[in-house]
Amino acid sequence: MAPERPLPPMLERMWGRERAPRRGPRPRLDLATITAAAIEIADAEGLAGVSMGGVASRVGVAATALYRYVGSKEDLLTSMADAVALDPPEPGGMPWRDYAALWTRAQRDLVLAHPWVLEVTKYAPPLGPRRLLWLDRLLAALAGTGLDDGEKINVASTLTGYALTDAALAHAAGMGFEEHAGAGLEGAADYGELLAEVLDPERYPALSAAVHGGVFRGAEGWADDADFRFGLDLMLDGVEQLIARRTSKGRFGG
Amino acid sequence: MAPERPLPPMLERMWGRERAPRRGPRPRLDLATITAAAIEIADAEGLAGVSMGGVASRVGVAATALYRYVGSKEDLLTSMADAVALDPPEPGGMPWRDYAALWTRAQRDLVLAHPWVLEVTKYAPPLGPRRLLWLDRLLAALAGTGLDDGEKINVASTLTGYALTDAALAHAAGMGFEEHAGAGLEGAADYGELLAEVLDPERYPALSAAVHGGVFRGAEGWADDADFRFGLDLMLDGVEQLIARRTSKGRFGG
DNA sequence: GGCCTACTGTGTATGGCGTTCATAGTTTTA
DNA sequence: TAAAACTATGAACGCCATACACAGTAGGCC
Numbered sequence A, B: 001m002a003p004e005r006p007l008p009p010m011l012e013r014m015w016g017r018e019r020a021p022r023r024g025p026r027p028r029l030d031l032a033t034i035t036a037a038a039i040e041i042a043d044a045e046g047l048a049g050v051s052m053g054g055v056a057s058r059v060g061v062a063a064t065a066l067y068r069y070v071g072s073k074e075d076l077l078t079s080m081a082d083a084v085a086l087d088p089p090e091p092g093g094m095p096w097r098d099y100a101a102l103w104t105r106a107q108r109d110l111v112l113a114h115p116w117v118l119e120v121t122k123y124a125p126p127l128g129p130r131r132l133l134w135l136d137r138l139l140a141a142l143a144g145t146g147l148d149d150g151e152k153i154n155v156a157s158t159l160t161g162y163a164l165t166d167a168a169l170a171h172a173a174g175m176g177f178e179e180h181a182g183a184g185l186e187g188a189a190d191y192g193e194l195l196a197e198v199l200d201p202e203r204y205p206a207l208s209a210a211v212h213g214g215v216f217r218g219a220e221g222w223a224d225d226a227d228f229r230f231g232l233d234l235m236l237d238g239v240e241q242l243i244a245r246r247t248s249k250g251r252f253g254g
Numbered sequence C: 001g002g003c004c005t006a007c008t009g010t011g012t013a014t015g016g017c018g019t020t021c022a023t024a025g026t027t028t029t030a
Numbered sequence D: 001t002a003a004a005a006c007t008a009t010g011a012a013c014g015c016c017a018t019a020c021a022c023a024g025t026a027g028g029c030c
Helices: A009-014 A031-045 A052-059 A063-068 A073-083 A096-113 A129-141 A149-174 A178-183 A188-198 A205-213 A225-249 B009-014 B031-045 B052-059 B063-068 B073-083 B096-113 B129-141 B149-174 B178-183 B188-198 B205-213 B225-249
Strands: none
Touching: A009 A073, A031 A052, A031 A073, A052 A063, A052 A073, A073 A129, A096 A129, A096 A149, A096 A225, A129 A149, A129 B205, A149 A225, A149 B149, A149 B205, A149 B225, A188 A205, A205 B129, A205 B149, A225 B149, A225 B225, B009 B073, B031 B052, B031 B073, B052 B063, B052 B073, B073 B129, B096 B129, B096 B149, B096 B225, B129 B149, B149 B225, B188 B205
């Protein structure tokens, strides 16, 4: 609880701990403004469209002025990744499983709304105020389950990871494999055709069988909502089983 | 089964479908050589160290010569991501659950051995020969379970996603939050201290409680093997439950 | 055998990027 | 009013991916 230990500068700024007394001219900007501008660009043009110059001109300063606030572009991206995370859903006394499902889905939707997050996120432990708020809420919702704190955190990591990877898949599907658009690859069906074209049944027996059996012919395509729920239920079933084990066995040690 | 439909050029190359007859001078290189060189650099210096010029000089040509083989740097990265995936473990008639665990762990280890994969992977459906071989093997291992092909693929996606995100977490932990190394952030314990420093217990009640309860004080730290197994078992428990449901209920329709 | 032609590697050039640094300007403190 | 602390600027640097025109090479064809 030692108060005010020095943090990495970007964290200080993200948590709004700026040293108060200033002598020179008032800063014209702040981190939030810059971050918001960068996010607007990323939403509109993708992450590739985000350059220091572009962000700067959008907030009306020269490119190099940003370095009074961010230290590096990396820092800016970090700040963006935290800032997109609006407040997590509130658990209104709902059962843990319902909230966990809601929470995971909300994360997925968040990523889908800002796909560039996928290119930014390092999947590292959260350090920003908003992402930590999400974590807090899930821990709270798991309070009555009998899991210990470490387990709760592990559950949170696992669910977050799932939200991310599923969103990535759904995004790739939604884009219609845009990278390979030249060959007219536009959905699961095309993916299936492509695999059929390319796979040697001797070397890929199980996969070829599945492809020719028509796994990828479903019109809904890929990574649709049903697929999301499938994986989610898989994991929540696992959590439920763990909880059942904990409560039936009682607790030994700690 | 229409044979030899044209594919995106990079895929043609990755699958070794080059048009045979050539007229000019023998190419001095091939995609595999270039990819291998790029991987060596990435392993040694990280992905940031991989530049077209660097790769080119390592294989002994001018920078622009690479464009006879790759079309763009993006293409090269794609090729790298597939090429690091060595052959998947062979299921020697082992139970599906054992193989799935082995398979997932192998993927995780693979990423940890080449952390730059995390920056490259788009988490998009696999198109390269090696990654598809991994998929094939898991499908094969799930053959006797009664799951349908779509479910098997979903399980594979979920497990792959878990391997990736867990590896990312483990990598971040192993690096000791190197990005913030300035503040001496070197492990779970430091992470806990940092959170304690920064969190307002009113706004983050559950998380603060966990932190002060010492969740992050374990010396093993973060994302160790136990944590990996925890999440893995969660998911495999879920799969097992699904399989049990399938086999007990019998199958209706298709 | 000799020419054509398709193909490969090179050199040069371009435009964009993140970032550094010295400088000029502005506001508070003394 | 003078000094000090801080802010924004503009020019410059080095790096990078990539486009393009060119030169060299080797098989196909007469």
